[in-house]
Amino acid sequence: MKEMLTIAMPKGRIFDEAVELLRQAGFNLPPEFEDSRKLIIDVEQEQFRFILAKPMDVPTYVEHGVADLGIAGKDVMLEEERDVYELLDLKISACYLAVAGLPNTKMNDVAPKVASKYPNVAAAYFREQGEQVEIIKLNGSIELAPIIGLSDRIVDIVSTGKTLVENGLVEYERIADITSRLIVNPVSYRTKDERISEIVDKLTDVIHGVRS
Amino acid sequence: MSRLFMFEKPLGMRDTLPGLYEMKSSARNAIQSEMKRWGFQFIETPALEYYETVGTASAILDQQLFKLLDSQGHTLVLRPDMTAPIARVAASKLLKEDLPLRLAYSANVYRAQQREGGRPAEFEQIGVECIGDHTISADGEVIALLISSLREVGLPKFQISVGHIGFVQTLFQQILGTEERAQALTKFLYEKNYVGYREHVKNLALSSIDKQRLLDFLKLRGGEEVLSFANDIIENESGREALSQLQQLWEIVVAFGEEDKLKFDLTLISHMSYYTGIVFEVYSHAVGTPIGNGGRYDLLLEKFGKATGATGFALYLDRLIEALGGLSEETPMTCILFSDERRQEAYTVAKERRAIGEKVVLQDINGVKNIDACTNQYTDIVFLIGKAGRGS
Numbered sequence: 001m002k003e004m005l006t007i008a009m010p011k012g013r014i015f016d017e018a019v020e021l022l023r024q025a026g027f028n029l030p031p032e033f034e035d036s037r038k039l040i041i042d043v044e045q046e047q048f049r050f051i052l053a054k055p056m057d058v059p060t061y062v063e064h065g066v067a068d069l070g071i072a073g074k075d076v077m078l079e080e081e082r083d084v085y086e087l088l089d090l091k092i093s094a095c096y097l098a099v100a101g102l103p104n105t106k107m108n109d110v111a112p113k114v115a116s117k118y119p120n121v122a123a124a125y126f127r128e129q130g131e132q133v134e135i136i137k138l139n140g141s142i143e144l145a146p147i148i149g150l151s152d153r154i155v156d157i158v159s160t161g162k163t164l165v166e167n168g169l170v171e172y173e174r175i176a177d178i179t180s181r182l183i184v185n186p187v188s189y190r191t192k193d194e195r196i197s198e199i200v201d202k203l204t205d206v207i208h209g210v211r212s
Numbered sequence: 213m214s215r216l217f218m219f220e221k222p223l224g225m226r227d228t229l230p231g232l233y234e235m236k237s238s239a240r241n242a243i244q245s246e247m248k249r250w251g252f253q254f255i256e257t258p259a260l261e262y263y264e265t266v267g268t269a270s271a272i273l274d275q276q277l278f279k280l281l282d283s284q285g286h287t288l289v290l291r292p293d294m295t296a297p298i299a300r301v302a303a304s305k306l307l308k309e310d311l312p313l314r315l316a317y318s319a320n321v322y323r324a325q326q327r328e329g330g331r332p333a334e335f336e337q338i339g340v341e342c343i344g345d346h347t348i349s350a351d352g353e354v355i356a357l358l359i360s361s362l363r364e365v366g367l368p369k370f371q372i373s374v375g376h377i378g379f380v381q382t383l384f385q386q387i388l389g390t391e392e393r394a395q396a397l398t399k400f401l402y403e404k405n406y407v408g409y410r411e412h413v414k415n416l417a418l419s420s421i422d423k424q425r426l427l428d429f430l431k432l433r434g435g436e437e438v439l440s441f442a443n444d445i446i447e448n449e450s451g452r453e454a455l456s457q458l459q460q461l462w463e464i465v466v467a468f469g470e471e472d473k474l475k476f477d478l479t480l481i482s483h484m485s486y487y488t489g490i491v492f493e494v495y496s497h498a499v500g501t502p503i504g505n506g507g508r509y510d511l512l513l514e515k516f517g518k519a520t521g522a523t524g525f526a527l528y529l530d531r532l533i534e535a536l537g538g539l540s541e542e543t544p545m546t547c548i549l550f551s552d553e554r555r556q557e558a559y560t561v562a563k564e565r566r567a568i569g570e571k572v573v574l575q576d577i578n579g580v581k582n583i584d585a586c587t588n589q590y591t592d593i594v595f596l597i598g599k600a601g602r603g604s
Contacts, residue, residue, distance in 0.1 A: 065500015083501075085404040181407060187495045187502065190373045190477060193433060 002047040005188075005195055008062055008070035010055035014180050017092040018071045025202040059084055059183060068188035069196065074178045075157050079118045085189050087200055088182040091207055095159035097121060097175040100146075102168065107133070107152045115145035116155035125155065125175050143167040224325045224333025231542070235533055236336070239365050240318055243338050243527065246364040250357050252316035252340045257297040259320070263287035269515050270296040271485040276323045278333075290322035294337055295486070295524060296512065302343045303516035310520075312345035318529075332530060339506070339526030343513065346521035348457050351490045351508055352464030358494060358504065358525050359470045367496060367535055370503070372473055373433075374461065374492040375480030377507070379442070379454035383429060386448050387422045397426070401481050406430060432478035436462055442478055454489070461490060486512040490523070496535035503531045544591040545571040549580070554596040561594065 009015055016034060023029055028045050041050045053061055055073060059082035062070040070084075075097055077086060097118070115136040116122040126133045136151055138144075143163060145151040157178060158164060164171060182203065184196060221227070228236065244254065260280075261267060264287070267277055272292035280288050291297050294317050306313055318338040325331045340357060342350045355372060362370055380401070384394035393416075400409035413426045425445045432442050439455055439462070446452060458476065465471050482491050482505065491507030506525025513520050546565065550558035562572045573590065577597055580586045587593045 063500065083404070086407050089407045185500050186404065187497075187500055190433075190475065190493075191371050191495050191497050193475075 003192055003195060004047050004049055005069060005192065005199075006049045006051060006067045008051050008053050008058045008067035008072075010058050010071060010073070010180075011052050012055060014055065014071065014073060014093045015052075018090070018180065021090060021092055021203065021206060024206045025199075027202075056080070062183050062185050065185045065187055068185055068192060069199070070183045071180055072183050073157075073180050074176070075118065075121070077181060077183070078121050078176065081120070082183075083186065085184040085186060086181050087184050087189075087196075088203055088207070090180045090182055090203065093159075093180045094178065095157045096177045097155060098158045098171045099125070099153050099155055099173040099175065100143075100158070100164055100169045100171050101153040102146050103170045105146075105152065107131070112153075113151040114153045114155060115142055115151035117142055118155055121175065122155035143169055222333075224331060226332055226334070232533070234542075235536075236529060239533060239536065240336075240338060240529065242365045243361045244316070244318060246361045247316045247338075247340055247357065250314075250353075250360075252314040252357075254316045254318070255298070255301065256317070256319065257291070257294070257301060259290055259322075260288045261291050261297060261300075263289045265516075266291060266296045266300055269299070269486070269512060271483070272323060273483075276325075278322050278324055291319075292323050293321050293484075294319055294339060294526065295341060295484075295509065298341050299343070299509075299512045299522065300516045302341070302522075303513050303518035307344055307513075307518050307520065310344065312350070313343040314340065315343065316340045336529040337526040338529055339504075339524055341522055341524035343522040343524075344520045345523075346510070348460040348490070349464060350521075351457075351523045352461055352468065354506060354523055354525050355461070355465060355474070355492060356468040356470055358506070358527075359468075359473050361527070362494070362532075365532065365536070367532070369497045370473065370494055370535075371475060371497075372492050372494045373475050373477040373480055374458065374490060375476070375478050376454045376458055376490055377481060377487050378489050379446070379451055379458075379478055380429075380481055382448060382450040382454065383425075383446055386446075386451070387418065387426060388416070398481065401479060402483065430479055432476070434476060436476070438476040438478065457490060482507060492525070494525075494527075496532075498535045498537065499531050501531060503528055503535055543571065545573060546592040546594060547573040547575055547587070547590040548594045548596060549575050549577045549583075549586075550596040551577050551598060553599055558596045561596070 009018060019029060019034055029043055033041065039052050043050065051061065051067055056076050058070040058072040059076060059080045061067040062084045063082040071090065073093060112131065112133040113136055114122050114126065114133045115138050117138060117140065119135045119137045123135050142154045142156045145154050146169060147167060153172065155175065158171060161171065189196060263279060267289040270292050277292055278290040282288055298315055298317065302313055316339065318336060320334050320336050322334050325333050340354060342354055358372065381394065384397055385391065388394045388397065397409065397412060400412060410427060413423055416423065428445055432438050439459055442455055446455065462471065465474050480491060480493060486509045487507040488510045489508035492505065493502040494504040496503050504525055504527035508521065508523040510521040513522055548558050548562055558574060562574050565572045
């Protein structure tokens with residue numbers, strides 16, 4: 001009997017692509033999997049338990065060990081800096097973190113402000129640039145901030161750039177490329193190493209197959 | 213800052229209430245007894261040390277140290293670990309004869325937490341240090357003692373992963389040439405960022421063979437067979453020496469009959485920068501963080517004026533308790549409820565029962581408002597109330 005593994009999955013954007021990747025890797029997930037509204041889904045035949053979490057919380061579940069594995073965006077990893085292993089670049093849900101704002105504007109000289117869902121990433125980026133800025137944490141609809149004058153710039157993820165264009169914003173700098181990662185709890189990585197290695201190997205094959 | 217509630221404690225500080233206290237104390241006793249049986253002697257050191265000495269030697273990040281000033285203006289720290297203070301005592305006081313020293317401790321250490329205030333900033337460590345013995349036998353002994361201690365305390369399932377700092381350092385140095393470049397790569401290991409590690413290796417100006425060696429390094433995890441895989445990757449003497457130390461360690465642990473608890477993981481490195489050789493972490497399946505760690509630190513004693521090798525381990529008592537699961541069953545306790553007339557009798561009965569090891573509470577009935585709630589707390593109640601011969 002295989003040991004049960006708990007996998008934290010991000011709800012929303014990444015979820016479908018992640019499920020598809022697992023299926024390609026040969027894991028037998030039931031067809032109704034995506035449509036379920038449950039937060040915990042057990043897949044008996046694979047001895048997997050999936051928990052469906054908010055993307056930003058996936059590394060938290062994994063760090064605390066209530067999930068052995070997780071799928072999390074690099075953006076979340078950069079923001080949260082959790083003590084987990086980042087084992088694989090799954091190369092799905094590609095996008096990037098960027099600084100954006102209204103076109104042809106400069107940062108305010110007196111009190112430059114930056115709004116973001118990623119306050120740690122934003123703070124680190126501007127500190128490295130030697131700029132002192134005030135970071136304003138928002139939880140969504142970040143594009144609003146420069147339009148209505150809350151901030152001069154925003155730091156957010158950009159996938160197609162469509163949202164920026166539709167709101168009359170332009171990209172100023174690119175901070176980091178983002179894809180989803182397979183992350184593992186440090187204790188599970190050692191105590192359940194055989195099962196985890198098997199998953200890593202299968203996923204690696206799929207990722208490389210897709211790429212090359 | 214908002215006003216404090218009167219019951220509040222500083223961030224990360226915890227109270228230990230009776231149930232938990234009992235459990236901690238029985239676990240502590242089990243482990244301490246085992247350490248004593250192996251001939252390790254317990255010592256205590258002060259909670260406050262100088263920042264310049266123990267503070268900098270301890271290898272805990274500066275922002276995690278609790279600092280304060282003494283009346284002369286020296287910076288003090290609350291000890292962030294026990295290894296550095298013990299190295300200080302051993303080097304200055306105990307290592308007179310140049311004989312191996314076997315010391316043990318159980319003490320609170322202090323590390324300020326940066327985030328999520330629920331994490332403990334003060335926690336108890338129980339550990340041993342074997343100082344002045346450079347042989348792998350000493351490393352084997354502390355690992356065997358660690359296993360034996362965890363057995364004594366009743367932890368059903370656990371695993372120890374062993375690595376070697378010297379192996380990682382020499383492999384990276386040999387392939388990458390400079391210490392600076394080796395450190396850049398090591399940083400990815402510290403951060404547990406294998407994606408970044410692979411990207412970094414891919415972009416280095418190296419032969420494809422060397423790149424493959426660095427990539428294969430990440431797979432050096434498993435049983436004894438890992439050592440021969442590692443032998444294929446390493447090309448220099450000091451690397452082979454590290455592997456032969458691990459091979460010796462394996463044989464020693466086999467001789468102790470404990471090899472089923474041991475795995476190798478050459479990717480294991482520690483944030484404690486004073487480790488120089490064999491390092492290890494111990495995991496319970498029930499807790500998401502290691503419950504203990506240890507290793508060889510051959511250069512730390514030198515900082516305190518005595519160049520000699522040492523090895524040891526520390527267990528985190530609170531994580532161990534978490535791994536053991538729920539609180540232990542309460543031991544029976546008797547309550548004698550007495551009134552003034554039968555005080556003498558109550559004291560005599562209590563004395564007799566305590567003499568045979570029972571736990572007995574003496575409670576004046578006039579001090580209790582709700583008799584039912586009071587009696588529910590105890591396994592046994594004796595009423596010694598009213599005139600003698602009545603009521604009991």
